[in-house]
Amino acid sequence: MLLLVSPANGPATHCPRNHLTTLEPQLDNKLMGASKVVTRFAPSPTGFLHIGGARTALFNFLFARHHGGDFRLRIEDTDRARSTEPAIAAILDGLGWLNFDWDGEVVYQFARAARHADVAHQLLANGHAYRCYATPEELEAMRAAQRAAKQPMRYDGRWRDRSDWPNDAPHVIRLKAPQTGSVTIDDLVQGPVTVANAELDDMVLLRSDGTPTYMLAVVVDDHDMGVTHVIRGDDHLNNAFRQLALIRAMGWQEPAYAHIPLIHGADGAKLSKRHGALGVNEYRDQLGLLPEAVENYLLRLGWGHGDDEFISREQAVEWFDLSGVGRGPARFDMKKLESVNGHYLRQADDARLTALIAPGVGAALGREPTARDLDILQRSMAELKKRANNLNDLATSSLFYLRSRPIPMDDAAAKLLASAAPGILARARTAFAQGDDWSAPALENQARALADAAAVKLGQVAQPLRAAVTGAAQSPGLFDVMAMLGRDEILGRIDDALQMMEEGAKP
């Protein structure tokens, strides 16, 4: 039995579900009689967790939960030059934000290099692998020749059957893969896919410096972790055939495969920075999206359950299956994501939203929001959240409540004031100042009475007032806002507007 090691000085392993021990999964399965489903998400920390990776993680997570199995996390950090600590931290952070809780400890692939090399040597010993002394230059020349002859570029097996090994010369270890026949993978998403063995060459298992290649590491780790279902991007579909050859050479249990289509940009091309290939952290920090919205959108991208659009985590766990995953690449649509986010925003708890926008509001205000500010925000949230599709807009739209007088006035509001019926604002001010009931219905009645007296529509009174009170031409219900902010503040803001108009009228 071997241990899955985490580097002692690695990043803090955020481990929400580590109540599960790291008992050898194979043993677990035997004890249970049947094979318990085990999936894994295996990002390489060479960049941040992007949206495609998040979806792969979601599918693995959902599939495992649906079957009551384990969802494991493995960091593929064997590329020492490109793997970074910040990237690892961002991946764990992103997964945590999305609430994709994994089981057991995080497996760091690099830490298992000795185990990988061991497998390569076992293969060497039992004749399923061989030493190849071809130099990189030699291989490059080989490919150049193949290219020139319009032949497929493949390793030609020149060391496959040799044993006249030069002493101490650098060499790699290659898998001695079958050369005839074919392999069929019954992919859970793509269906049966067959490739002739003649199309596959002998892949490198161990580099000349003794380090394992990705192909070796993945297969060994998946096996050791007891992974039963490999769910990953379909850019790995071709790899699956060579990995299967390795699995068979070792006589290991073959996992089921599910290769899910990649996500494309709005223009149908591969997702790039241009159109949404942001790290999931940026979806949170810059776009102001809610994790449940991102999850729901990702789930519906390439998968459907009848006409259902909004699917809760619980329903997703109950309904998710691989056969429902579409086989063509789906395009990323920011508009729809925003719309889904708007839906979840309206569902979200007011206190939660208040807490989420507080930092942004504070930054815009240039001061720490006070308890009173937060109280106003929370009580206004029900109205505010109907008008926003993301947290940024939500924060911005709430600012007018909290700004100190005189509040800034946008162009549309200024225009509203300039074109208001002469004296209407002053008359409204007088009426409000005289009233003794500062409730929304009472304020509205006063405004209506005023409009009737002036023989104008309510809008003629309400719009200039709205400009004075909110500094904008659109806002939540005017009288609710007035009631919320109180008599002194409102009369003060009207006075500010009156003064501004007076100054504007002077030459």
Added chain:
RNA sequence: GGUCCCUUCGUCUAGCGGUCUAGGACGUCGCCCUUUCACGGCGAAAACACGGGUUCGAUUCCCGUAGGGAUCACCA
């Protein structure tokens, strides 16, 4: 280029031989609600890539074509 995969409204999808004059959602447009903007409600335009088969009958099955994608490292 070789190999492999994919193809329903602009986009995400429902459809798994007849229920399709093809349904839902986003987006777009119109109307309603209304103190503004939203929310909400109602409605409209909008798709089975093309060509052959199979079948009594194809959006659904098969084969081509076109288009798109993935992959061909001592990278993961």
